[in-house]
Amino acid sequence: MLKKGMIHRIEILSHSEDGRGKSLEKALAARGLSAKVRVVDVFTSENPAAGMPEFAAALGNPVIQKTGEMPQDFDWALEIGFLPGVTDNVGHTASELLSLLGATNDNQCYSSRLYLIKGDLKQDDVRVLAAELSNPLIQRALIKNSRTFKKEGGMEAVIPKVTLSNQGSAADSVDLNVSDSELEAIGQAGIKSADGARRGPLGMSLHYMKAVQAYFKNEGRAPTDIELETLAQTWSEHCKHTIFASPIDDIKDGLYKGYIKRATQEIRAKRGKDDICVSVFSDNAGAIIFDEDYLITDKVETHNSPSALDPFGGAITGIVGVNRDCIGFGMGAKPIINRYGFCLADPRTAPEYYRDKNLSVQILSPETILKGVVQGVEAGGNCSGIPTPQGFVYFDDRFVGKPLVFVGTIGLIPREINGKPGHIKKAHPGDKIVMAGGRVGRDGIHGATFSSVALDEGSPATAVQIGDPITQKKMSDAIIKELRDKGWYSAITDNGAGGLSSSVGEMAEQSGGFHVELEKVPLKYPGMAPWEIWISESQERMTLAVPPENTEKLIAFLARRGVEASVVGTYTDTGRAHITWHGETLMDLSMDFLHDGNPETPLVTSFARGGEAEPDIAEPADHVDTLLRMMGRVNIASKEFISTQYDHNVQGTAVLGPLQGPGRVYADASITRPVLTSSKGVVLSQGLFPRYSDIDTRAMAAAGLDQAVRNAVAAGVDMKQLALLDNFCWCSSDEPERLGQLKRAVEVIYEMAVKYETPFISGKDSMFNDFKGFDAKGQPVKISAPPTVLISSIGVIPDIEHSISLAPKAVGDLVYLLGRTADELGATEYYDMMGHTGNNVPEVDSHLNLRLYTLYGRAVRDHLIASAVAPSHGGLGAALAKMAIAGKMGLDIDLSSIDLPPARALYAESAGRIIVTVAPKNKEKFEKTLKGFEYVSCVGHVAYGDKLNIKNILSVEIEKLDEAYKAPLRGY
Amino acid sequence: MTAKALILAGYGLNCEEETLHAFERAGLNGKIMHINDLIDDAHVLDDAQILAVPGGFSYGDDTGSGNAFAQKMKLALWEPLKRFVERDTLTIGICNGCQIITNLGLVPAPEGQYGKRVVAVTHNLTARYQCRWVDLKVNSASPWLAGVSTLHIPVAHGEGRFMMDRAVLESLRENGQIAAQFIRPDGTPAAGLFPYNPSGAMDDIAAITDESGKVLAIMPHPERGMYSWQRDDYMEAKDKARREGRRLPEESEGMALFHNAARYFEVGKRKSA
Structure with missing residues (x-):
């Protein structure tokens, strides 16, 4: 452990076979760079208790990690940590471990990760690596060569603590008695702070700003910043x-x-x-x-x-x-x-x-x-x-x-x-406003207004935040699995875009008003301005309406589940949206104006169909090659790498x-x-x-x-x-x-x-x-x-x-095509591959389709269908190939009943179609069930062998299809 | 009397409900208990016969999977826990629970020394989370695995790689504490090959026990493979059964562990009698 000044820095070195290091070595090797990577988990804290040897011991695993022992044999050190105010989940857990060990001082712990790299990398290579591993919006990256590292005694002990100096008054009053162009500037770029800098977009049009101007003229006063920010949130495209x-x-x-x-x-x-x-x-x-x-x-x-x-x-x-x-x-x-x-x-x-x-x-x-x-x-x-x-x-x-x-x-x-x-659910007048879950920081300020405008260079970095799923999981479990059934709250909603301003504002529509005492909101760090607390989009928070007699036990229960909750105000029926800060009123708006004061903006439209003339494309000389290329198109290719990373069977x-x-x-x-x-x-x-x-x-x-x-x-x-x-x-x-x-x-x-x-x-x-x-x-x-x-x-x-998968189940089963295939290739995958947009975009005949879907439902009910797929991007060609790949079974198909040239028959993306396989013993019953529908054709059968055969068009090994389908995105 | 199974919850554990379901289906009297409640009321452990630490993401895997939760248990619950495993009880840690009880040193606990940490369950060699079905060869005298020779159940983890010193590995082999190993579908050893061995675990290890076999730490999820309909080949099996005019068995292989636990406490006997 290195101790620098009052800062404790704990370094935990992982074994040389660490998967995180190994996968980085692999990524470097793919760029032609041979290197060995050691991973060091780093924790820093100003808390004196972080100096306890028990703490360092609790952070590491002695079987595979070493504390306070650094290898000497490396060329580069690259450390990545968070910028101040960015959610640091690992640091948060370390802080909890510290308090489990009895620390009382609430100084937090911060995490970072150090990579020690040995290999033939130049400084630029390490910079590229740093850029891949970090995002400058939220993270810091520091690079040292081993000489500097040793000379300076290692890396710096960084404490990315937020320091805010909010010296101004609780709320600034904003003069709206200004020219239209200034009014527009306030709406687009934000309120001007004392130093002349704009605070970030309100996202309000001049039309809206004028309605606000008129309201406050009538009230006979200027609005406060928090009132303007609240109106901007509530009226944003994102919310309204x-x-x-x-x-x-x-x-x-x-x-x-x-x-x-x-x-x-x-x-x-x-x-x-x-x-x-x-x-x-x-x-x-x-x-x-x-x-x-x-x-x-x-x-x-x-x-x-x-x-x-x-x-x-x-x-x-x-x-x-x-x-x-x-x-x-x-x-x-x-x-x-x-x-x-x-x-x-x-x-x-x-x-x-x-x-x-x-x-x-x-x-x-x-x-x-x-x-x-x-x-x-x-x-x-x-x-x-x-x-x-x-x-x-x-x-x-x-x-x-x-x-x-x-x-x-x-x-x-x-x-x-x-x-x-x-x-x-309903929030009643007199119910307490309880905020539960995470604390409030500057995260995501202006998220709601920001997502309602186009991205450009002025986009604020504070709009970026990182979720903390464990804080939320604790809260979710406590509420859904236990608290809900106790009946202690009368309403609940989440804090999303707009934070408290939205959640409290929405719930208060039921009661008819609210009074929030903003100083009661627990903060991640001191020094935030009241308007920031009110519109912050810090995550993992729910807002509840709780009858006063239940608040104490509700808060105590949540505390036992590791969830912080606080009373931050009261739902009222005063018709007013009222906010105070240590007793001083910062906002006092009529609920009606807040929720319905945004003026209507009538819209007018025009329309012109896009596209071009239908292209004259020759039939491909090699249909196998064309199908393989289609299967490898990223919109058709397998995204298995995502599915295996996502836990899809938890909860059983x-x-x-x-x-x-x-x-x-x-x-x-x-x-x-x-x-x-x-x-x-x-x-x-x-x-x-x-x-x-x-x-x-x-x-x-x-x-x-x-x-x-x-x-x-x-x-x-x-x-x-x-x-x-x-x-x-x-x-x-x-x-x-x-x-x-x-x-x-x-x-x-x-x-x-x-x-x-x-x-x-x-x-x-x-x-x-x-x-x-x-x-x-x-x-x-x-x-x-x-x-x-x-x-x-x-x-x-x-x-x-009654569930049905797309994989064919048995050789000998019949393959049916249900639905109409038309010359519809406009804007399809096939045309795109050939460099065209075309004009005959697939159209939907919902009347026809409904008849099929209804009859199909009867066949499902009677267990007549062994497998089914609804053709999508890439048409019948891609759908048949996916069936063959999924079932690892051959298909003998004849599409001559479709009155189109082969490539059009294969790749038209006509809607309303389903391909099914049916056991021979169910043939009669299936055909009888679908009798009322005119587009039913038996197009082949599931075959012995390892090929997809489409009569007179192509014959290709399933193995090749499988590779073409799985290769393009496999490496991600 | 019906044996009591405690299933832990809280701080990001997340498989407690389906694990409870499995125990209850086996006829056991199960109860989910938040770790903070158990800490406040630790004598509950003295009345229980089974302790299950289910899967999940306790503390988000921060500071190493299962580490922080194990630290919490060690600091606040160690003595009652030690008493529990030293009685004639059964303990199972599944996935995150496996990581937790391994970090606690409940397995492999050489020479009965519970609390000594000698095995790590760490980052997959791919450094990627893996959710997929695997095949296991089971060779163990653990009561949890009585009569089980293979299992087809899923893994779902980012840190499932068993690692330890050679000497520890040797002693696990000698003592029969390697309860389950990854194999290929044809029954041959996975030999470290992905995806058959999805984590890169030493010796293809998927589960280990203490010396008594009563404490089982298993990375794959038996409770996600307790019913036929949960299986990855359900659609194929269902179709085949229908063609052959038979019903698919309701249960699948993972359920065996829970039945074994019930049988150990003679609950199954009572039920079938």
């Missing part, structure tokens, strides 16, 4: 969904009420007593009936902007954040499944873009973003004990500057808790996992049995076709919805037990053309949901997925993500016996 709420063209109700919510209302009315919806669009998640005793909830969020800056932090914060939406549903639902979805640029490319004109801040590489977001969801989901079986990855180079990171959580909640409906509930068949094909649907004593299953899937937007967003959205439904139906769900979630990720939503594209997408999902009778139960939007920066020559560029709708599906099957 203003684009979906605003009148658009002649649709007075706007897109949300006029289409999405209306679809659900119409379906529920039509279904009557067979309605499966219980709680839709009103809570943190949507809920449908699971069985007599339980509801299942679902919610899908996006965490795009933070993931562009810090992919790991963005993704982990996203997944643990959406877990809280589940915990905050009704009286609290138990998270039972996680979903994920990433839209990224191809990780094998290295485009050069910068955030600033001076070309000093380069955007992260697609590979860094891919690895980071995969790891973020891994750490969040695995540490929380929630299985993550379901997901997808989609690649398009236009996601380069603004990746889309979708995260979702399914929950389970009793229909009745303490004799009352589990999904109902996995029925059908993400890798199906003996050949382990990365599948589009998963099945879970959330209640071990019930035979019912939950089926999850999704659909998404961003590239179709290049021709028509209507086709894009329709294909996504149909795919989400069809994947679930193919896996065994009855159409009547299926619900949907919508996530819109748009770009440039202030442009009429983009809004026109939006309107078309919304219109069609309304029409289809009503037709299929699959209600939307929850949704979210992210409207400005544009990157504004500079290319390598310093020229300004704007790269907009393609308009994207993700439709997620969730359904219930009565018995997991």
Whole structure:
């Protein structure tokens, strides 16, 4: 142990075979560098107790680690630690160990990691390595050669403590009696501090700022900074969904009420007593009936902007954040499944873009973003004990500057808790406002307003934060598994975007007002300004409404579970949003103005279909080669490397996992049995076709919805037990053309949901997925993500016996193609591979499809189907190849019944199709069941042998298909 | 009388509910107990026959998987714990629980010296979390594994690699304390090869015991392989059974450990009688 001044630095050297060092050696070897890497875990603290030998002993494992002993034989030392204020989970655990050993001083511990490298590396190589291992937004990296290291007696003992000097008054008053241009500047760049610097974007338009100006004119005073920040949070696109709420063209109700919510209302009315919806669009998640005793909830969020800056932090914060939406549903639902979805640029490319004109801040590489977001969801989901079986990855180079990171959580909640409906909650006047979980720091200030604007060089680094899944797991377990059923609280919600300002503000709508005493909020470090405390998005917090007689025992109970909770105010019925700081009023707004004062912004749209003329493409000379190249396209290739890193069978509930068949094909649907004593299953899937937007967003959205439904139906769900979630990720939503594209997408999902009778139960939007920066020559560029709708599906099957995987089960089984294949290759994978967009984008005939899905459901019920797959990206060609790979069985196929040239038959992405295999003994019954449907053709059989044969087109070894399918992303 | 099984919870342990389910299915009287409650009420251990430390991510694996939780138990619960394992009781640590009881020195406990830390369960050689089904060869006199020769159950861990001195390894071999080893599906040793040996563990070790065999530390998850429908080959097996006109057995191999625990305390006997 090195002791420097008052700082203790403990170094724990791992054995030479440490997997972390070994994998780094492998990565260096891939770059042609031969090196040996030793890993040293480092802890620093100013706490005098950290000097105890027992502490150093508790941090290491004597079998494989050595404390205070450093090898002399290395060339480079590279240490990576956190910047002040960044969540340091390992340091946090070390602090807990220190207090277990009896330390009373609350000085924290900090962690860092030191790599001692021996090998033929130059300083630049080490710099490159440091850049790969760290992110300058959140971490520090220090490099020393061994000579300097020895001369200086090792690395420095760094204490990354936050020091804030908040010398100003509790709240500054902001003069709104200013010109329109200054008003606009306040809205866009933020309030001016005393030193003239802007505090960061409020994200409010001039239109909004003028409404605020008028309100305070009427009140006869100037607003405080905290009032302006609160209004900005509450009215942000992120929280209010203003684009979906605003009148658009002649649709007075706007897109949300006029289409999405209306679809659900119409379906529920039509279904009557067979309605499966219980709680839709009103809570943190949507809920449908699971069985007599339980509801299942679902919610899908996006965490795009933070993931562009810090992919790991963005993704982990996203997944643990959406877990809280589940915990905050009704009286609290138990998270039972996680979903994920990433839209990224191809990780094998290295485009050069910068955030600033001076070309000093380069955007992260697609590979860094891919690895980071995969790891973020891994750490969040695995540490929380929630299985993550379901997901997808989609690649398009236009996601380069603004990746889309979708995260979702399914929950389970009793229909009745303490004799009352589990999904109902209400904060009553007089209830105490209790904040439970993590403490408040400066993390994520302006996260909500920041995600509502496009990313540019002014994007604040404080928007980046890292989740702490264990703090949350302790809180989640305490609330969901114990506290909830005690009946001590009357309402609960999570702290997400906007922090307390949103959670308290929303809950207080029920009681009719609130009074928060901000000085009572526990902080991570002293010196924060009140407005910062109020809007901080520090993670792992829930807000509860607790009758006063229960607060003491509730807080004491949570303390026994290692969870901090504090009373920070009272729900009232005064109609006022009231905040004080040591008795001084900082905010006093009318609740009505706070929640409904944002002026309407009518929107107008225009639309022009995209695409080009249909290309004249010759049939490929070598169909085998073409299929192998298609299978290797990143949108079709296996993402197994993700599935094996995600714990998909924790809770013991996995029925059908993400890798199906003996050949382990990365599948589009998963099945879970959330209640071990019930035979019912939950089926999850999704659909998404961003590239179709290049021709028509209507086709894009329709294909996504149909795919989400069809994947679930193919896996065994009855159409009547299926619900949907919508996530819109748009770009440039202030442009009429983009809004026109939006309107078309919304219109069609309304029409289809009503037709299929699959209600939307929850949704979210992210409207400005544009990157504004500079290319390598310093020229300004704007790269907009393609308009994207993700439709997620969730359904219930009565018995997991009815579940169906995509792998063929037996040689001799018949292969049927159900559904119509048309000349629809516009914006497909095949056209993209050939360098075309085309025009004939796949269109959906929902009337036709519904007839198939209904009949198919009867075949499922009668156990007539041995395996099934819903063709998606890459059409029949990719689907048949995946079946052969999954089953490790040959297929003899004849597609001559499709009246198209071979490549078109193979790669058209027509919607509404399912390929099934059927045991010969079920042939008659199956055909009879599907008799009412005109597009049923037996196209071959499962064959002996190791080949996929498609008559007159191709014959290829399954082994080759398997390699083409698995090789491209294997190394990630 | 029905034997009582305590299943620990808290601080990021997360498999307590399915582990409880497995014990209850075997006829045992199971109870989940938060570690803080057990510390406050340690005599509960004196009335219990089985202690299970389930899987999870205690303290987020920070400072080494299972380390911080083991430190907590050692500081606050050591004497009652030692009393417990020295009685005629059964203890199982699964995955994170395996890491915890290994760090506590409940296994392999050479010469009955509980508390001595001589084996490490550390970062996978791939430095990656691995969730996948594996095959195990079982060769142990542990009551937990009576009558079990192979197991097909999943692993799910980032730090599952058993490491120790050669001398310790030799003594484990000699004493029959290597309870389970990774094999290939054809039954031959994994010989360190990924993915059959998913962690790179020495000698393909998947589980070890103390000298008595009553304390079992196992990295794979038997409770995730207690039912046929949990298996990775369920879809194939279900289809085959249907074609052959038979029902698929409800239980799968992982359940054997829990039945064995019940049988050890003669609970199974009473039930079937």
